[in-house]
Amino acid sequence: MKKYNVGIIGYGWVATAHIAAINASSLSHVTAIYxxxxxxxxxxxxxxxxxxxxxxxxxxxxxxPDIHVVSICS
Numbered sequence: 447m448k449k450y451n452v453g454i455i456g457y458g459w460v461a462t463a464h465i466a467a468i469n470a471s472s473l474s475h476v477t478a479i480y481x482x483x484x485x486x487x488x489x490x491x492x493x494x495x496x497x498x499x500x501x502x503x504x505x506x507x508x509x510x511p512d513i514h515v516v517s518i519c520s
Contacts, residue, residue, distance in 0.1 A: 448473075449474060451477040451513050451515070452468050452474050452475065452476045452478075452513070453476075453477065453478035453480065453515070454476055454479045455518045455519060457480075457483065457519070458519065461479070461517075461519040465479075465494050475496050476494060477498060477499065478500075478507050478513055479498055479500055479501065480502070480503075480504050480507045481501075481502065484502060485500035486500060
């Protein structure tokens, strides 16, 4: 079964709820987060599980061909 890679736009309280729900699904997992604040990819990966890339440039995240779905939490 295919797992969808999800990118999150915005990283506040709502995003943490979305990340938990997305990662609990057998169909998807969060692999990218865009935020206007500087975030550390290693810290995000450790906190939420899996490998998560932090982006400060939305266009760069949206251009990533490995992202299948985007959740807007801003």
